Amino acid sequence: MNQRYTINPPIQELTELFKNQRNFDALASSIEEPRVKVHEAISKMAYVYEKVRNAVDYQEEHLIRKNAIKRMLKRRIITKERGTVISEPLIRELIRAGYLKNDYFPEKRIPDIELIVNKYITLINLTVGQYQTLQEKKKNKTFDWIISTAAYEIQEYLSPSIKDDALVESMYKIIRPNLELINEIPNPEDRDVQIYIAIHRALIKSDQAILRYHLIYYYAPEWKYMTPDEIPNFAQKLPELQTRIEHQINNKMSDRLARYMKKFAPLFIILKDVVDQNSDKAEEMLANPQELEKAITKACQKKYALASSKLTRGVFRSIIYIFLTKTIMAFIFELPYELIFLDHIILLPLAINVIFHPVLMALIATSIKVPT
Known part of the structure; x- marks a missing residue:
């Protein structure tokens, strides 16, 4: 008899949402x-x-x-x-x-x-x-x-970001019941908020603006469909709401929790890819060890290829940035200095100063390898 895995309810909810979302996107x-x-x-x-x-x-x-x-x-x-x-x-x-x-x-x-x-x-x-x-x-x-x-x-x-939000929710439901670290925060409501913030940072790399958006709707869900007549009352409460949100984002536990969540984030990132690529048969595949292993291997290969592509783009953008800034600095400072004080331009040091750092960046980049 073949071994079968039992799927957690939060993961079942995730697979159902991904399937429905795919059908909705196709229809739209x-x-x-x-x-x-x-x-x-x-x-x-x-x-x-x-x-x-x-x-x-x-x-x-x-x-x-x-x-x-x-x-x-x-x-x-x-x-x-x-x-x-x-x-x-x-x-x-x-x-x-x-x-x-x-x-x-x-x-x-x-x-x-x-x-x-x-x-x-x-x-x-x-x-x-x-x-x-x-x-x-x-x-x-x-x-x-x-x-x-x-x-x-x-x-x-x-x-x-329906899928990302659903992934955050799944990670929260799975990790929250066994998380003892959060008990250091005395207020129970603050504990839940801090877990969400940590998961957002570790899993989908949300910045402060994204966190503020989610916290506004957590504390003031009525803001989404607020009429013009209701906004003045909301505006009066905004300073207090800002203070509350910034307190949560800058809580001393935030970074510590985010570091903890990063240990589990890769599992959920791969889970998202596996479910997304197999949304029509996700539940059946997750319950089958052999099929799941194949799907994980395929998802990891795609993730590594994507990481390699992102690395290449990031290096290229960095080289362009360094080259442009060095060139601008040369024209603003070095050229005028040589013309005023030396009465002529020494091309070799100028060229080295402009070219050296981009070339060094390119050489360093070639030594960085994505895991296979």
Whole structure:
């Protein structure tokens, strides 16, 4: 008789969600409806610009789109545009820059983006815009806090992280009952929040803006569908909510818990890939040791290939960044110095200074090997 594994209820829930989500995605993409489309030639120029910008302004790959939304949104809000004016140009700009697929986003969903943008613009006007007595530094910090949260909410609407959130939930349900380390936190509610924060950081590498978004909806779920008439009351409570959220994010246990969760994160990352790649037969496969081993091996091979590709892209971006900064420094400081004080340019030291560090970075990169 063949051995069979018993599947934990949280894992069963995860497999069911992945299967349903796959069917939903297939159905949504098959519906014929007007979608936002931009000119291909203009898109290529914007795409190249974003690639160069991201090479210079280095950041984690999974945060690039969120940070791009924040940058674009911030620029438009500063110019006093309203959500009705911002939303469609924002979507088009994201498509041109390669952050959304062309001819994919339904036009009928643009008003939903308008509601999100207007909600946050109203909140900004009621906090940063009204309290003139606030110190400039504090006003800027509050503005950035709100914009960062708005950017992630827009990203969540454009591309919901349903699978990542489900994975976080599964990891929480499996680890939480046996986690003794968390008992060092006296408040039971704070314990649960700290576990979620640690899992987010270890498993899906959530930054502070993403954590703030989730904590806002944890403490104030009504914010999601709040009407304009209700926002002033929410704005009055925002400073207290900010303090509460920042206290949780910066809790002294956060880093310690995140380090603990990192020991288990690879298991759940591979689990996600295995279930995602076999969503139609995931439960049957997870219960079968032989099939599960094959699926894990295949998922690991794909993960290593992806890691190798990400490493190559990361090295390339780093080399471009170092080369550009060294070249700029040479033109700003070294060339004027040699022309003013030496009356001529010594090319060899200048060339070495510009080229040496990128070449060294490339040589170091070739020595880094992804596990097989």
